[in-house]
Structure formats: C-alpha cells, structure tokens
Amino acid sequence: MELVEATADDLDALVSRWYSLAKSVEAYDEVNELAGPSVDDVAEDGFRSHLDDETVTDYLVVHEGETIGFVTLREGHHPSRKHSHYLRIVNLAIDDGHRNRGHGTDVVERVRELARDRDCDHLTVSCEWDNEDARRFYRDTDFRPKQVEYVQPL
Template sequence: MLTLRAASTDDLAALATLHAVVHDTHARHRPDLFTGEPSPDALEALLTTRLSEPDVTFLLAETPGGEALGYAMARVVRREGSTLLRPETFLSLQQIAVAPGASRGGVGSALLEGVRALGRAAGCRRLVTDVWDFNEGARAFYRARGFRPLNSKLEQEL
C-alpha cells in the first residue's frame, strides 16, 4: 500500500536521494545546462528553501514502513490579468521523481493524482508541467494521463 503526505524538512535526505534520479537524467542529456552533481549542502539548502515557500507543496509517496518511493513538487501560481492575458490561478507541476525500483509501479500516477487534488483544493483551473524533449519516458507518461502540448520552446546554438 502506498501513502502520500506532505513532505517536511525532516524528509530532506529522502528528497535529495530522489531528486538525484531526475537530476542525473537531466545532466546526462544536457551537460551544457545541468551540473554533474550538486553539492549535498547546496541541494539541502535549495530543498529547504522550496519547502518553506507558501505556494509550494512536496508530496512524498512512501510505503507503510516509511520507505520513500517518490515525490512531486507543485506550485500554485497566481497570475494577474493584463491587457493580453486573463487572470488565472493554476498549478505548476515542477517535478516528479520516482525511485528506480518503484518505476512503473503506480507511484508516479499516485503522485500525479495527489497533485491534481492539491490543485482542485487551491481553486486551480488547470495543471501545467514542462518536459525536456529528450525525456521520452516522461513525455509518454504525461500523454497517457491526458496531458497535451501547450507550447514549444525552441533553441539554436549561436
């Protein structure tokens, strides 16, 4: 049985270990953008800062014995309207990380459903996320769960 709960600073070690799964993938595919391995102290400081932000929630998925299997980090974004854009409150899923041994076991789906529930409770109209083009596994995961493209970001070397 899998449980979801809000993570706290007591969970920093588990969050850092799970974060490495995602970061390593990014660093392997885009070493021009991502550091090889962040220092443990710097990563702990970053996670502590994110955990303290009022609009950010980390959901931790764990076994009944307390083994961390994954996390999701989501941020409620409140955008004021402008001449061109309507005001909106939406949920930004900034990261899902699943332990390699728990991959394809429903952890990511459970975290995603937990994130959706957070968004509904916060009055969000929609959930958005972004995925690196090289990450076909993540792209397939989101497509299979009803996500569709919103826009495309392009780059070119100069």
C-alpha cells in the same frame, strides 16, 4: 499511495531523490549538467527554502509505509488570463525499483485532487523534449502539449 508533505526532517530524502532525477536529465542537454560530481555537492538550501515558500510544497510519495519518490508543486497565477490559477508539477520522481507500477499515475491523480481543492483551473508540467518516456507518461495522464521552451547556452 499517499502524498505526505515533507518537513525539514525529510531534506536528505528529497535531496538524494532530486539528485538522482537531475543526473538522469543531464543526458538530454549540456545546460542540465550538475555543478558537483556527487549528491554531497547538492545544497539542501533549495529544498529548505521551499519550507518557507507558501507557493511551493514538496511531498514524499509513500506506498505501503515506504517512501518511493517525491513530487514538488508550485502554485501560481496568471492574472490576465481566464484560466489564471495553476498548480505546476516542478519535480516528479518515482524510485527505480517502483517504476512502471502505476505510482506516477497515482501521483498525478492526487495532484489533480490537490489542485481542485485549491481552486486551481489547470495543471502544468514540463519535461525534456528528447525524454520520450516522460512525454509519453504525461500524454497518457491527459496532459497536452501547449508550448515549447528553448534554451541558448552563453
């Protein structure tokens, strides 16, 4: 498994995979509802802006020459904290036909390596509270709960 940095040529692959991930998250809370009914309603601008943002990188997850998912990473700093330099997993999705085969765990391990190479001192990630599969996955890959995020629709 390898992570291949995405380029402008990969926008369609990123958007379609993100849309699938976003659709699956809709069930967990009303604030997750997508604005449009199909992948065609998703603007590429979000991923296109990542190409120019030094703190955000999208990677395709490639296994045996086939793209099987993607991960979006954001690097950041909390200058007032001892553990100040972090790498955040913003999105992580493995295509349906490739799940439960260890690919997600491999991605997390590769992200750890990237974080160490960037001199980060910790990783962060969040998932929907009611998404037991995601919570179990992150616990199984050595993440621990740190804080709870609340939402209030207006």
